[in-house]
Amino acid sequence: MTVEDFNIHVPHLRPILRQIGLAFFHNEEEADDVAQETLLRLWLLRDSLPRDGSLQALAVRIAKNVCVSQWRRQKLRSTLPLESIGNPADSLQADTRLEEQEDNQLLSEAINRLPPSQRRLFLLRQSPGMDINQMALLTGMKPRSVSAKLSEARRRLHEYIKRFKI
Amino acid sequence: MKTLLIEKYLRGETSPAEEQQLLGLLEAEVRPTADDLALKAMLKAAPPTAESDWLTEDESALYDQLLLERQPERRTRPLWTRVGIGIAAVAVLAIGLTFSLFRSSREPLEAVAYVYGQEVTDEKEVVALMEGTMQGLLTAASENEVESQLSDIFGH
Numbered sequence: 001m002t003v004e005d006f007n008i009h010v011p012h013l014r015p016i017l018r019q020i021g022l023a024f025f026h027n028e029e030e031a032d033d034v035a036q037e038t039l040l041r042l043w044l045l046r047d048s049l050p051r052d053g054s055l056q057a058l059a060v061r062i063a064k065n066v067c068v069s070q071w072r073r074q075k076l077r078s079t080l081p082l083e084s085i086g087n088p089a090d091s092l093q094a095d096t097r098l099e100e101q102e103d104n105q106l107l108s109e110a111i112n113r114l115p116p117s118q119r120r121l122f123l124l125r126q127s128p129g130m131d132i133n134q135m136a137l138l139t140g141m142k143p144r145s146v147s148a149k150l151s152e153a154r155r156r157l158h159e160y161i162k163r164f165k166i
Numbered sequence: 167m168k169t170l171l172i173e174k175y176l177r178g179e180t181s182p183a184e185e186q187q188l189l190g191l192l193e194a195e196v197r198p199t200a201d202d203l204a205l206k207a208m209l210k211a212a213p214p215t216a217e218s219d220w221l222t223e224d225e226s227a228l229y230d231q232l233l234l235e236r237q238p239e240r241r242t243r244p245l246w247t248r249v250g251i252g253i254a255a256v257a258v259l260a261i262g263l264t265f266s267l268f269r270s271s272r273e274p275l276e277a278v279a280y281v282y283g284q285e286v287t288d289e290k291e292v293v294a295l296m297e298g299t300m301q302g303l304l305t306a307a308s309e310n311e312v313e314s315q316l317s318d319i320f321g322h
Contacts, residue, residue: 024233044216062220064229071232103207111211126213131182150178154208158176161204 001049003129007137010039013059014140020063024071032140033116034070038063039138040120043127103161110160118153125150167191172205185209 014035021034041062042049049055111119121139124130132150136143171188174180180188189209192202278285279292286292 024229024236026236026238040214041216041220044214045220048216048221058221061224061226065220065223065225068225068228068232103203107207107211123211123214126211128213129182130213132178147178151176154176154178157208158201158204161207162200 001046001051003046003134005051006043006046006049007134009055010137013042013056014039016056017059017063020060021067024067030070033120034063034066036117036120036139037066037070040124041066043124043138106161106164107157110157113160114153114156118149118156121146121150122153122157172201175205175209 017035017038018031021031022028025031025034038059042055042059050058111122114122117139121135124135124138132143132146135141135146135150139146141149168188168191171180171184171191175185175188189206192198192206192209195202198206278287279295280286281295286295
């Protein structure tokens with residue numbers, strides 16, 4: 001599916017996905033997270049998406065999966081001590097140089113400590129061709145809000161890495 | 167140039183091309199600072215990738231089950247509170263009804279008549295006046311008397 005075709009579907013899908021999250025979590029912020037995470041997954045899968053009318057059904061299924069995943073993560077956080085949580089982000093590539101490996105490890109830990117929406121925005125921004133306007137469309141936020149949240153995420157990561165490198 | 171780009175990057179305002187430019191500048195540093203290394207790591211962070219099971223995974227059944235379990239509980243009052251409220255409501259109703267019946271039984275019925283502009287409240291007198299009037303209507307002296315009175319009124 002092309003980017004243009006994908007972008008046509010997004011405004012229609014977002015309220016449906018948000019409602020699925022709201023019904024599950026009874027919380028507006030978490031409902032927004034479910035919608036954003038689902039749209040991000042659909043974005044990453046856009047080359048494999050069906051062209052027929054079953055996109056909505058797929059989106060609904062993914063949104064429910066996201067709800068269950070987040071529920072499991074919340075359950076895990078409530079039962080394990082904070083220090084034990086911090087799995088490296090799967091998408092982070094390792095480098096052969098030791099110092100860069102350490103930096104990547106620190107970055108991975110820092111990314112995992114970000115609030116979900118900031119983490120999502122930071123990583124999404126790394127996707128090729130992903131600019132602020134495309135991110136605004138995917139997240140349902142205004143471009144200025146996207147920039148502001150991205151800025152928060154970057155500053156936090158920057159401070160975290162600098163602090164632990166010294 | 168590098169400082170300006172760093173500030174713009176941290177404000178979340180750089181374009182993809184500017185970020186590539188910044189990365190190039192950082193990699194060219196002979197003695198990179200901690201700042202430089204941190205920024206380089208951030209700029210080189212790998213993008214998210216799709217997981218193989220996203221298209222096939224289906225947790226809808228578990229979602230539906232959890233959805234039912236996670237319905238917010240309805241707040242219900244304890245039984246004794248509900249019974250107390252019911253008793254109080256019945257008591258108020260009973261007192262109100264009793265009061266209105268008591269009041270109505272104490273109030274006497276009043277008979278009032280106005281005769282030639284004068285108020286007459288004596289019940290017996292009012293009844294007597296009514297009977298007299300009715301008698302007068304029923305026993306008119308003659309038809310002619312009634313006829314002539316009607317002519318006087320209507321002028322025929």
